[in-house]
Amino acid sequence: MSNLLELKNVSKVYSRGLIHAQSNVALRDMSLTLREDEPTIMTVAGESGSGKTTLAMLLLGFITPTTGEIIYRGKNITGLMGKDRLAYRREVQAVFQDPFAVFNPFYTVDHLLTVPIKRFKLAKNRAEARDRMEEALTAVGLRPEDILGRFPHQLSGGQRQRINVARALLLKPRLLIADEPVSMVDASLRANILETLRNLQRDYGVSIIYITHDLTTAYHIAKSIIVLYRGAIMEAGDVDAVIKDPQHPYTKLLVDSIPWPNLDQRWGEHPIVAREAGGVSAGCPFRSRCPSAMDVCATRPPLFRISESQAASCYLHAERPEIVAERLTELLPV
């Protein structure tokens, strides 16, 4: 059984300043495995600044990890060259959050779709390329005649985002990294995009890492979930268990803040503690906002195993058995 993707104790530290260097840990000791033969949808959830996007950038090879390594199909992605690198670039695709920022305003939309076709030689001639483009656009619910030949400023945010999904579809990837793909898209279209993603996983065997702050969509699309806060894993496990019965105070806050479309289920009465600026160096990163913070929280909590498929990094569960971070993946259902 081979691994599609393996993260081994990956950390990313951003530092600035030469003499009085300040460092900011964006991701701490992350270990994760995705198997090749079992495509899955894994959600990485957390608020802004939790390290979600850093993780996406690392997986896409845009930045290199400070420590640890990322192995894609047996090869470290930082040293990929030539053919391997090209294959990696095609097989690992991304859909980003902001559909307004990813388009070059000087080119028509066709450019965004023809570049990958040419780069990876996906079509023999112009007509075939056009067919591929139309097929991909139709698959995401767009009318090709409305889209092709237009400039980005003539399209709405929802249309632009679906073009991005279409671009990723075009390349038939192995791993799709979707960084908040629906946060700027209409609610009625969200369902369509999420369904497209799920079908991609089911029918084409594409593994998806779905990065989001929206636990409702995560619940509907994913099998497993990892909740990050300031670069550290707070809770992980089966998506049903984590969202219906959160064990970590931070996950509880997240679940409590979901605006449920239900008039009888209001936002909690507890006032929320605003996040402090600056980094927390030691201990549990959520300590300063946690309603049940204890003295012991000044040291970093390990992951405690709550059940077959759920683990939380919180001393409230200190009576449970500890698990090492590297073996966390075994708890996650596929």
Add this chain to the structure above:
Amino acid sequence: MSSTIASAQAGSRNATQAFDASGEPPVLRVKNLEVTYYTDSGRAKALDDVSFSLSAGEKMGMVGESGSGKSTMALAMMRMIKPPGRVEGGSVFIDDVDLMALDPKAMRQARLNKIAYIPQGAMNSLNPVMRIGSQMVDAIKSHAPSESRTAIQDRCMHALKSVDLDSSVFGMYAHELSGGMKQRVCIAIGVLLEPKVIIADEPTSALDVVTQRQVMETIDRVQDEINAAVILIGHDMGLMAQFVDKVGVMYAGRLVEVSTVRDMFTDPKHPYSQALISSLPNLDNKGVFQGIPGLAPSLLRLPSGCAFHPRCTKVMDTCPKVRPEVEYLPDGRMVICHLYDEETEH
């Protein structure tokens, strides 16, 4: 033909009365607002005969797909529609002043003073090379040039405090703030002059759930403090359920239904509202993706009759032929749909 128009107008008069009956006169009355964009490929009617009213302290949500005219409505109310768009007709009354009849100078004074707009995407609406403070001072100076320096300072500090921001934000630049903080700065600027009406255009669409909750609770509190009417534009029905009193549903430039939030969630009338409500995610239907079939129509070639008929599950013979007009159900709810033709008399 002329009789239909006359009866529609009679209907809209009834409506205003129906909403007035709830208490004091509404602070905001929008009547028959129309906006058209003149593009190279034809005329697109982005806002078609939109009328509604809102009382002080009331919160109204406007939902609809992208391109349904939500943001156009906000911009039209601020008189900020740019060519090739044009406001073709209608009026926007705040108390007894018609914003559409004001000269440009008076309109400039009315913005922020009477009606404030909190734009979509806070990260792009603040000036990156001006300190937050000077942007706030600028806004006050252009509306109240005679105000003393200390009074201006006090006003800014009070506004920052009301949105839970530290006074040190006054001297900061936009890049030093997080997304939620920037959005709260925009709210602070919006309420500086205590406007009667606040329009918030998707104020939280780019923020995470915890920050979203914080920003919405801030708007709620500030609105209570100055008793303003709030229009919340968005497409997140969940947020609407948590925040607003009344919901308006827009489709292809028309306001197709206005109901209280409870009626909207328990008994939506328009088939599009019904589809919107049933497409909501909850914890009971995991893995069921119920979108709304079909695509939003292009405004350049709207379907004949009712613009929703190609996607409607309850389509009837009349729908593609006759354009439905505003109807008021016996309980005062407004809906534009042939399904209710019999329940209402013209």
